[in-house]
Amino acid sequence: MRPSISAFFLALTLINAPAMADVYWPGPGDVVTPHATGLFLNSADGTPREGMPFGSSFHATMHTLVPIYGHDVSVGFPQECGEGPMVSVSIPGQINLMFQDDRLTGWMLIDDSTLRTATGLGVGSPQEALSAEGPVSFFETGIGTEFGAGDLFGLMAEDGRTVAGIWSGATCIFR
Structure with a gap:
């Protein structure tokens, strides 16, 4: 029995197709x-x-x-x-x-949040960890003590010793 022409082309296509294992998928x-x-x-x-x-x-x-x-x-x-x-x-x-x-x-x-920046800064980090992001400044706003650390911004927890939130870019925070 002879293989059909379409089966031949299917086999040829599969041989020349990239392997799916080589394709990255998150x-x-x-x-x-x-x-x-x-x-x-x-x-x-x-x-x-x-x-x-x-x-x-x-x-x-x-x-x-x-x-x-x-x-x-x-x-x-x-x-x-x-x-x-x-x-x-x-x-x-x-x-x-x-x-x-x-x-x-x-x-x-x-x-x-369990995510961390490249320097390890995240929610719950101690205040001292902010310096790894760059120069740090603190300022009081209507939501509490905010900080700027390099190009990141955030909010300190009420205890003043730990980070309660971090953000970058455009946000919708009501102060």
């Missing part, structure tokens, strides 16, 4: 690292991957983060942001993202 175990210019991404084995700088599209950002964190996201439309209309995406226990005009414009680590 997944659980990959590491997202907040940075002053957006989000860095490393695969589970530590290989740097294309990140999501500020300006990345909503679709591309969520297409990358959902395989890592799952579908447990909350989307909101905060009113009266000083920066103009925004879309807020909360990934519980990880990060809050801000989008404007379909583009990633900011991020926040608050509450029970």
Whole structure:
């Protein structure tokens, strides 16, 4: 019995097709690292991957983060942001993202976030850890003691000794 011509072309196509194992797809175990210019991404084995700088599209950002964190996201439309209309995406226990005009414009680590910056700064970090991000300044606002550390900003906990939140880029914080 002779193989059909279509079976021959199918076999030829499969031989010349790239192996799926060679194609990177974000997944659980990959590491997202907040940075002053957006989000860095490393695969589970530590290989740097294309990140999501500020300006990345909503679709591309969520297409990358959902395989890592799952579908447990909350989307909101905060009113009266000083920066103009925004879309807020909360990934519980990880990060809050801000989008404007379909583009990633900011991020926040608050509450029970487990993410850390490249220098290890995160919610619950001691005040001394702020210096790893750059020069630190403190100022009082309507929400408490805020800080600027290099290109990152945030809020100190009521005890004044630990970080309660960190953010970069455009946010919708009511002071």
